[in-house]
Amino acid sequence: MDVRAQLAMVFNLDKCLGCHTCSIACKNIWTDRKGAEYMWWNNVETKPGAGYPKFWEDQRKYRGGWVVKGDKIKLKAFGKLSTLLNIFFQPYMPKLDDYYHPWTYEYAKLYEGIEEEDQPVAEPISLITGKKMEINFGPNWDDDLGGSRLYAERDVNLEEREIIRDFGNIFMFYIPRICNHCLNPACVAACPQRAIYKRGEDGIVLVDQNTCRGWRFCITACPYKKVYYNWNTGKSEKCIFCYPRTETAQANACAHSCVGRIRYVGVILYDAEKVEQALKVKDEELVNAQREVILNPRDEDVVKSARKNGIPDSWIEYAVRSPVYTLVKEYALAFPLHPEYRTMPMTFYIPPLSPLIAIQSMLYDVDDDYLIINKFNKLRVPIRYLASLFSAGNEEIIVEALNKLMALRIYMRAKNIGENSGDVLKKVSLNEKDAEKLYRLFTLASYDERFAIPSAHREYLEERDAEERKGWRGIGVIRGLRGGI
Amino acid sequence: MLDELIFIALPYFAIALAVVVTPYRYISNRLEWSTFSTQFIERKTLFWGSIPWHYGVVILLIGHLIGFLFPSTIQAILSNLSMLLTLESIALTLGLLALIGSFILLMRRALSNLESSIVDYILLFLIFFQAVTGVYIAVFNRWGMEWYLHTAVPWFYSLLTFSPNISYVSALPLVFKLHVIGAFLILAFLPFTKLVHVLFLPIGFVKDPPILYRWVKRGD
DSSP states (O other), X not given: OOEEEEEEEEEETTTOOOOOHHHHHHHHHHSOSTTOTTOOSSEEEEESSOTTXXXXXXXXXXXXXXXXXXXXXXXXXXXXXXXXXXXXXXXXXXXXXXXXXXXXXXTHHHHHSOOOSSOOOOOEEETTTOSBOOOOOOTTTTTTOTTOTTTGGGOTTOSOGGGGTSGGGOOOEEEEEOOOOOSSOHHHXXXXXXXXXXETXXXXXXXXXXXXXXXXXXXXXXXXXXXXXXXXXXXXXXXXXXXXXXXXXXXXXXXXXXXXXXEEEEEEEEETXXXXXXXXXXXXXXHHHHHHHEEOTTOHHHHHHHHHTTOOHHHHHHHHTOHHHIIIIISOOOEESOGGGOSOOSEEEEOOOOOBOOGGGOOOOXXXXXXXXOTTSOBSSOHHHHHHHHSTTOHHHHHHHHHHHHHHHHHHHHHHTTOOOTTHHHHTTOOHHHHHHHHIIIIIOOHHHHEEOOOOOHHHHOOSOHHHHHHHBTOOOOOSOTTBO | OHHXXXXXXXXXXXXXXXXXXXXXXXHHOOTTOSOXXXXXXOOHHHHHHHHHHHHHHXXXXXXXXXXXXXXHHHHHHHTSHHHHHHHHHHXXXXXXXXXXXXXXXXXXXXXXXXXXXXXXXXHHHHHHHHHHHHHHHHHHSOOHHHHHHHTHHHHHHHHHTTOOOGGGTTTSOHHHHHHHHHHHHHHHXXXXXXXXXXXXXXXXXXXXXXXXXXXXXXXX
């Protein structure tokens, strides 16, 4: 057993209202720089929808992630030889227009325009060339357009496209996305310069700005398209999990600013030796295999191995009270996004509940049996769609999780109005203590309960100057003229 | 006097810059050490420029280097006329690829919406100029592979042993001198510009395990 610690995040999609506060918090701190205008390390997209960059889930086009070949897992896009042969041009890399062309407006014109009959207009200008441009697409262009023929209908997760043509069937929900800080990161494996690395202590994946030479293989390799090319510095950048904050035991900017309190951050312990094996299983078994990799921090053997590997006691304590462990492993409520990309992502999503559709104006009877979902029930968000996103097609485990969420609601509602909820909890193998615990985590949980982040105590570990250290990691700043001299 | 400038002063000046400035830049500021790829902004034309240019020039540079490192072996190989013909044809093809590629890259800079600095233009003009003189030599001063071994190679050896002897090359035609000037100007620009990207050919990753870990406590 090779026990390592990892910081991980859970998103409760049942509560995400798509306000983009997380994106703005992230933007203001990290990507408000030249060359990074188009980057959204944290973005929120409407599902079904195009996403960011456009249709990023279409791996026939972008070739991200890993595939199983024989008894090995290999990068989908390039082997080692083809990496060298493709170094002068990236055939599968998304271009700027696949994200969007960033722009601003000529606000000065409003003040400097000559006096005439028409009002002066602030026309849009490109943030890259500075020239006037026409806006055809932008960030969240398809926000809330769950029934769009142009975007939503082309969502690769939507197997039955007709479903959203009928107004009565239209559905949508939001997915906030950050870098998943995967256990088997494709970006790390793809970098020929070895500039991207996973931090041993907390599993955060970073781009060393001093080593990166801008070969851009990471951008193709990441199936989530969460590594970005800074056209100004000529280097790759990505979400840094706000490590300057997490190292000092503060929540990430996106998580901290979330008004819906949908995010949970915590430590998990995992067995690094089991990772590869867990990625070679069939698609439908991937989620369960990934859960097996995550270890129980209360297990004595695990704690012993963790100590042997130098994981500090404070981290083991935090792993015990980690909300991520509770939601992902203990109650199996949270799922990785697209596990079939085989990067073993370390952010997890609790699938959203949705109403049952009233078929042909027939109202359904509200009884306990009916409210417990099976996959033939007509939920507004199809189980198959959720399974395509979160479990590589395994509908059963999605149904299990949704049933737990539903049972929890029935139980708490009955409790609040003094009714008897019968054996609804038992049906989903929960007890009253579990229900109270989950209810608290979903509703009342305080900052410290939602974010169990241990300090990294780098002040004891490192003597290097903090500014120097941070300047080298994650983001870079151009000092001279771009391109030379 | 002009020959001394071209064949002694300029090479020493360029080599000195490359040897001194490159490590200084590596130590002092690696944040600007990048290929500065513009594929992200414009990719259609780049494909037809970057690929022919790089494949052409990389193989040709290796050819120049092999001739310099193993002159007697190459001499033996080239004594077979059909071998000389084949290699010359391959080299000319690669030269044309580099010529077309660098021309497309230069035009792309001038015509597309890229944010360009003066350095981008200087470099692109230099490599285009170098491809033009190279192809010209290949076409009009035939069997360059052969005479290269008896002119440029011994001259460059004499430079490296600090006993410069320009009599090997001073009688060569003007276009050869231009080719030499271009080469050493490029070398002189190299440490100051994005051209430094050629100095780190990523080869090490081939034998590495896929996932790279760095540990703070181990000082990585």
